[in-house]
Amino acid sequence: MHPHENDLNDVGQSDSLPAVEPFYQTLKKQGLILTKSRPTILQVNTGFLCNQVCRHCHLDAGPHRKELMGRETMEQVFAIAAHPQFDTIDVTGGAPELHPDLLWFLAQLRPLAPKVILRSNLTVLAEKGTPMMTQLKELGITIVASMPSLNEAQADTLRGQGVFSNSIETLRQLNRMGYGQAESDLELDLVANPAGAFLPPSQCELEQRFKKRLQQKWRIKFNNLYSFANVPLGRFQVWLRRSGNYTDYMQKLANAFNPASVEGLMCRTILSVAWDGFLYDCDFNQAAGIHMGKRKTHITELELPLKPEHKIATGDHCYTCTAGAGFT
Numbered sequence: 001m002h003p004h005e006n007d008l009n010d011v012g013q014s015d016s017l018p019a020v021e022p023f024y025q026t027l028k029k030q031g032l033i034l035t036k037s038r039p040t041i042l043q044v045n046t047g048f049l050c051n052q053v054c055r056h057c058h059l060d061a062g063p064h065r066k067e068l069m070g071r072e073t074m075e076q077v078f079a080i081a082a083h084p085q086f087d088t089i090d091v092t093g094g095a096p097e098l099h100p101d102l103l104w105f106l107a108q109l110r111p112l113a114p115k116v117i118l119r120s121n122l123t124v125l126a127e128k129g130t131p132m133m134t135q136l137k138e139l140g141i142t143i144v145a146s147m148p149s150l151n152e153a154q155a156d157t158l159r160g161q162g163v164f165s166n167s168i169e170t171l172r173q174l175n176r177m178g179y180g181q182a183e184s185d186l187e188l189d190l191v192a193n194p195a196g197a198f199l200p201p202s203q204c205e206l207e208q209r210f211k212k213r214l215q216q217k218w219r220i221k222f223n224n225l226y227s228f229a230n231v232p233l234g235r236f237q238v239w240l241r242r243s244g245n246y247t248d249y250m251q252k253l254a255n256a257f258n259p260a261s262v263e264g265l266m267c268r269t270i271l272s273v274a275w276d277g278f279l280y281d282c283d284f285n286q287a288a289g290i291h292m293g294k295r296k297t298h299i300t301e302l303e304l305p306l307k308p309e310h311k312i313a314t315g316d317h318c319y320t321c322t323a324g325a326g327f328t
């Protein structure tokens, strides 16, 4: 991110009602231009198929979605993942566990980067059971799991009946296998997001609260907790509009714009690959349909390293990442 005179903000696009100033104009007023740093994380979305229909999902993932990454695209991903600039491969969805080739995919990726992450909603991991968990452990895959709330009723309202107790049991099983334990290399991280149209408390404070409660009540341990505000896209945007919260929520995010957060935004260090092999600056832009740098580029056309002045395409959903301490 370079503050300078040149106006590169035209990569921006406005995806909200005129309730807030377009994000790119806010950047421009601050003299900021959002450009890629050297991406070190390759994020791969294996498809939108999911076993849950969470209210806050920015991708509108669910059992009704049929998009899944094909083997040919997965093989094209290997060629890019092997580039030495990537130290982390982050596999996400939907629920990647539902992809029939997931374990093969992870096994091929594992030697290519020091860290390979699997995003999980926990209930699908419970469905796949011990055989899948054992293979993840043997491959040394880091698990980043959604755990939206410590309140059972709230979690079940957001994610579906029985999700909370199922998630607790899965975390306990992962702990028994060595995940999240201080003496183990098997990393288990949690992701929490607010139950509605408001900003989360500080990540540090929330991590302490989750650690204390999960340990005291269920003897569950984990490594790190990440929290972020819900992104006003996909199913969450539909809910915001239907409930009459959209304008207020956008204003809340825009009012909390923190210019200091821009330097560390995750889109600066991530390349996001969609299930069909097309590239995005981040997973949220994928949900918004805004291609990387606003150019439709397939992974087979990607040339690394990117030019240092590579511009990041933005939309008004970007206010989610720059609110308060920011989402990095």
Ligand code: SF4
Binding pocket: 265, 266, 267, 268, 281, 282, 283, 284, 285, 312, 313, 314, 315, 317, 318, 319, 321, 322
């Ligand atoms: S949504 Fe966030 S991560 Fe994505 S381009 Fe906007 S600011 Fe960057």
